[in-house]
Amino acid sequence: MQPLEAGEPLSIGAYRLLGRLGAGGMGRVYLGRSAGGRTVAVKVVHPHFALDEQFRARFRREVEAARRIGAQWTAPVLDADPDAPVPWIATGYVAGPPLSAAVTEHGPLPEHAVRVLGAGLGEALAAVHERGLIHRDVKPSNVLLALDGPRLIDFGIARAIDATASLTSTGVSVGSPGYMAPEQIRGTDISGAVDIFSLGAVLAYAATGSAPFLGDSSAVLLYKVVHEEPELGELEGGLREIIAACLAKDPERRPSPDELARRLLPGGAAAAVAAGWLPGPLVREVSR
Structure with a gap:
């Protein structure tokens, strides 16, 4: 602060x-x-x-x-x-750092923490979508890591700006270039599936320490999201498959928030959080 x-x-x-x-x-x-x-x-x-x-x-x-x-x-x-x-x-107020700061300072999260993170945020998005809302700006800086679980933040302002600003007219885009879904970038009709794409990119970042789409300009990033496959580094096994499904170019092929949460953590996020979900260095930081 x-x-x-x-x-x-x-x-x-x-x-x-x-x-x-x-x-x-x-x-x-x-x-x-x-x-x-x-x-x-x-x-x-x-x-x-x-x-x-x-x-x-x-x-x-x-x-x-x-x-x-x-x-x-x-x-x-x-x-x-x-x-x-x-x-x-x-x-x-949520007492915990943004995911972006946590990964920058401490490196990627262990797989269990990534699964808890994704399950919690999947459950959050399920509630959001059930009310007919779309977040539109799921990204590492809008995810907070607290001892009592992850939090998705920044509702209200992002969606309001979406109605009054565009990348071409004002230089303000709702969504961050490396985390926006292809259909969001194209400006076509969107659904809650854009949040799942963004969450997949967030989980890739959390697990590898690197965004799945990298470039030296917004234009390059936007092109890669639309036309190229994500870079998932050394991710393997079931976690890689789940994240890759979230990052499908076709929104119809992405899992629903509930399905994503179940695939990541069949027992739900709450029980895993109660048992302790953050790695030691983050626990010490948040507890200070």
Whole structure:
């Protein structure tokens, strides 16, 4: 967490800000605390989105939908204000690093942890899709690793921006080039299968330490996702087969979220998490 800088808000809504957790193309994330002592993550969109009434309307709808998800492996939406001068959303704070940071610092996860990760996120996506939602931006930085299980984050803002921005018109794309599904890149009709493709890429990254599609520019990455097979390194056996199925170019060939979770961990994620799922170095980091 970084200290607040001059010009940054000291509070948002009912939450006193304690520091900045991160920033990206869509906005900034702050650690906040309510008057009752609850710790939350507050995401504030970039001001230029606030000027777009279409964005605000979409954001309002998506936040209300996200409130209803309530899946075990997601960070719950607690509060939001789409009508604020700069719209924001508050979710439960998850004490754990993003997958991206964990792999960068500690290397790939062991197979058991990858299976628990995939099963938990598969169960989360099943709940999301059952409510007619699509996440659209499943990537390592949107997956948090906590002692009590993985969490999929960043609902609401990504889907709202999807209605008001495109890669060609504004330089903002919903989805990250190396993790977007082929049909997402082509701009054709999409379904929840795009999230499964992205999750497959996330699991490949978690298991090997490298994304399955690499390139020195967004254009190269997008081309490879659409036209080339993924690079899965030394992955082998059942885990390789499952991840490869998620990364099928044809969305009809990808497993459903429930099927993916069962194939990865037939007994479900909860029991495996309760028995301890993170490797020692990550346990020590999260426990500090």
